[in-house]
Amino acid sequence: MDLRETGWELHARSGRAVLVHDAGREIDPARLRLPGTLVVALHEWAHVAEAVQTEATADADAKLVSRRGRQLAMRLAAETGGQICYVDPLSGELDRIGRPRSAHAMPNRRGGPIAPVPPTPWGPGLAVSAITGTIVTVTLVVVTAGLADVSVILAGVVNLAVVAGFAPSIWLGRNVPVWRWVAYGTAAGIVAAWLALILGLLG
Structure with missing residues (x-):
């Protein structure tokens, strides 16, 4: 589902978070281009909201659920780059979270525009x-080949250390719009270097 085509309203229904677009169709947040942690947090919030609705709980709990929902709506607005309509599951009140980036953004069902998400720059x-x-790839192969002349074990340890050092950066950068391409290239380069070194040893 393309976020550029429609606006969104955040609801909690039957213990699940749903996003409703301008045609009134419900969509699971997991089907959109959203971080996994945000999707999990949305469904956890909806589950708690349902429990608060069905049980006799204190006003403080209800306020906490509402506040958490608004926080998640703010994160959604940041992810989509525009405005999210947050529907409080307890009071039914609707709040517009975020600010549209462009006056030419696509309007949602209640008139608030959602800024389009730019296309992925594949090229x-x-x-x-x-x-x-x-x-x-070239750096790892050259360094490993030089160390292998001294000690094969040392070369293997250095390679493992390099991989362990790159791993956190690759994992954190995989969802960042610009740095994800560097992360992908780094991961591919490490795999290619290891394949080249293994083929070199077999040859």
């Missing part, structure tokens, strides 16, 4: 990944 992104992967 430049893959070029960056290819350059990064080539640099990482």
Whole structure:
């Protein structure tokens, strides 16, 4: 589902978070381009909201659920780059969260525009990944080949240390719009270097 085509309202229904677009159709947040942690947090919030609705709970609990929902709506607004209509599951009140980036954004069902998400830059992104992967591959192969002349074990330890050092950056950068291409290239470069080294040993 393309976020550029429609606006969104955040609801909690039957213990699940749903996003309703301008045609009134319900969509699971997991089907959109959203971080996994945000999707999990949305469904946890909806589950708690249902429990608060069905049980006799204190006003403080209800306020906490409402506040948490608004926080998640703010995160959704940041992810979509526009406005999210948050429907409080307890009071039914509707709040507009975020600010549209453009006056030409697509209108949602209640009139608030949602800024379009720019298309994925596959061409430049893959070029960056290819350059990064080539640099990482060549560097690892050259360094490992030099160390292998001294000690094969030392070369293996250094390679493992390099992989362990890159792993957190690759994992954190995989969802960042620009740095994800560098992360992809780094991961591909490490795999290519290891394959080249293994083939070199077998040959």
